[in-house]
Amino acid sequence: MPRRVCCYGRWGWREMFTLTEGTGNQRAAVRTWLAGLDAVSPETAERIITAWVTTWTSSLYAALEDIPFSANAPGYPLMRHINEVTEAGRALMPRAVQDWGSAIDPEIMLPILILHDVDKPLLSSRDAAGMVQKTPLAKRMPHGVVGAMLLRDLGFPQQVIETVATHATDAPFHGDTAEAHILHYADLFAADHALRSQGAVPFYRR
Numbered sequence: 001m002p003r004r005v006c007c008y009g010r011w012g013w014r015e016m017f018t019l020t021e022g023t024g025n026q027r028a029a030v031r032t033w034l035a036g037l038d039a040v041s042p043e044t045a046e047r048i049i050t051a052w053v054t055t056w057t058s059s060l061y062a063a064l065e066d067i068p069f070s071a072n073a074p075g076y077p078l079m080r081h082i083n084e085v086t087e088a089g090r091a092l093m094p095r096a097v098q099d100w101g102s103a104i105d106p107e108i109m110l111p112i113l114i115l116h117d118v119d120k121p122l123l124s125s126r127d128a129a130g131m132v133q134k135t136p137l138a139k140r141m142p143h144g145v146v147g148a149m150l151l152r153d154l155g156f157p158q159q160v161i162e163t164v165a166t167h168a169t170d171a172p173f174h175g176d177t178a179e180a181h182i183l184h185y186a187d188l189f190a191a192d193h194a195l196r197s198q199g200a201v202p203f204y205r206r
């Protein structure tokens, strides 16, 4: 039975998202899309799928493919950005191990990469002309924090919750961990590709 979670959402000051495992088809769509599920335990993979099904089905987007990376790159699918971040992060993990001597736990790192933008479906919508705009929730709650609240509801480790909560470029600070460091550069590497490909100014040129 899906559980209602208070307080903000597309209907106003009521719900932010509704936790749900979704249908078999919805879970299959998310499973087929996401890179990196093979690098975590089956239990973690299922929890990651539930997180994405929850924000997708709580959003105003009918199809995963309709969800944009951002208002600055409305033609770039969030689906593509997520997998680019996951793959860039996976490429950086062995470098962090060898160059920094850091031990990187895939059960922490992969959920951070795959779920860092899990709240984005809730933070934008498209009008009839296809233009992307912020939802009322996006004007009341910061990107990252909404996702972190969902991940806490789903029982993810505290480091995953905190890293997602503070990952946004405009967050007041970022975590002092190898995992937050890897996410930051994987995310900006992928984000700048999305921005450049859409004719927007990438972060590295600002």
Ligand SMILES: [Fe+2]
Residues within 6 Å of the ligand: 116, 117, 143, 167, 168
């Ligand atoms: Fe983000």
Ligand SMILES: [Fe+2]
Residues within 6 Å of the ligand: 081, 085, 116, 117, 187, 191
């Ligand atoms: Fe991102």
